[in-house]
Amino acid sequence: MRRWKPLLALVLAAGMVAVPAAASSAAPARTAATSVSGPVAVAGGSTLTTAHAAGARRRVSGVRGASLAALAGRRTPVVPIATPAPAAGTAMPKGDLPGWRQVFTEDFTTPAPLGSFPGRSYSASWTGYDGFLDTAKRGTYAPGKVLSVHDGALDMFLHSENGRPQVAAPVPLVDGQWNGQTYGRYSVRFRSDPVAGYKTAWLLWPTDDDWNKGEIDFPEGSLAGTIDLFNHCPGDPSRNCFAAGTGTSYADWHVATVEWTPAGVSYSLDGRAVGFSDVSPSTAMRWTLQTETDGRTTSAKASGHLLVDWAVMYARAA
Secondary structure, three states: OEEEOOEEEEEEOOEEEEEEOOOOOOOOOOOOOOOOOOEEEEOOOOEEEEEEEEOOEEEOOOOOOOOHHHHHHOOOOOOOOOOOOOOOOOOOOOOOEOOEEEEEEEOOOOOEOOOOOOHHHHOOOEEEEEOOEOOOOOOEEOHHHHEEEEOOEEEEEEEEEOOEEEEEOEEEOEOOEOOOEOOEEEEEEEEEOOOOOEEEEEEEEEOOOOHHHOEEEEEEEEOOOEEEEEEEEOOEEEEEEEEEEEEEEOOOOEEEEEEEEOOEEEEEEOOEEEEEEOOOOOOOEEEEEEEEEOOOOOOOOOOEEEEEEEEEEEEEOO
16 A cells, blocks of 8 residues: 655754654555645744655555554454443543653643634643645644634534635643653543544654654544554554554544553553554654544535543653
């Protein structure tokens, strides 16, 4: 299976930063790369200037743990589970865990109308992609038209304007910094309408924007389909060192957790293990809730809401 892995190489005041428009190995094949020029903004943060943008053609092979054909067909989940959705009142975890020190929490308690996120209320703890095309080159990252906070949740209003899908990729900031960490535990509670043509690719991405350092994706999948998970091989990221499907839809509330340690990457959904990879990236990575088009034709009439109840992050305890 062939696909595109585009990178947007951007320059911050402090130096070169590439903001990924990353896609999973389960995404449909890309057929072209689109160059981008001019100013590109990070929501709530600095204006970035595009240094270059290029697509690189990749061949995905060597999947361990699941075949991409099986994942694409969605007929036989690789890791079938039957865990019920968590109760509506599931609270955000607070405090350290054994072996983990909590470094970020977000419960979305302050309302923020559409067009005002991150804004004054959330600019110290969130940024995101703004003003360029998503991985499939079908949608535009437009936080001002997509993101709001109400009823205790971040609302991603996925829809089209003037024929162009509007998408978003919020990025949590630790201590207000656009940085990552080496190893960590990441949990997020979410649900989504089955919005055809849109997907999540929530990922850990190398802080130095070198894809060869690896990539971890969970939850990933089309919102009208089911949730999958991936671990791209460090040193050869066009291959997956691990890939699996959960067979679980986005329709109900779920908690997805990634634990990344030197020994490997563990994935759990609603507290139940759904995968483990013994291959582990070893350099700093940052967490991005990348929500975008899935590469299929997206109807201008398709619209709906993805809700994030809370998100928490941990570093390894000393």
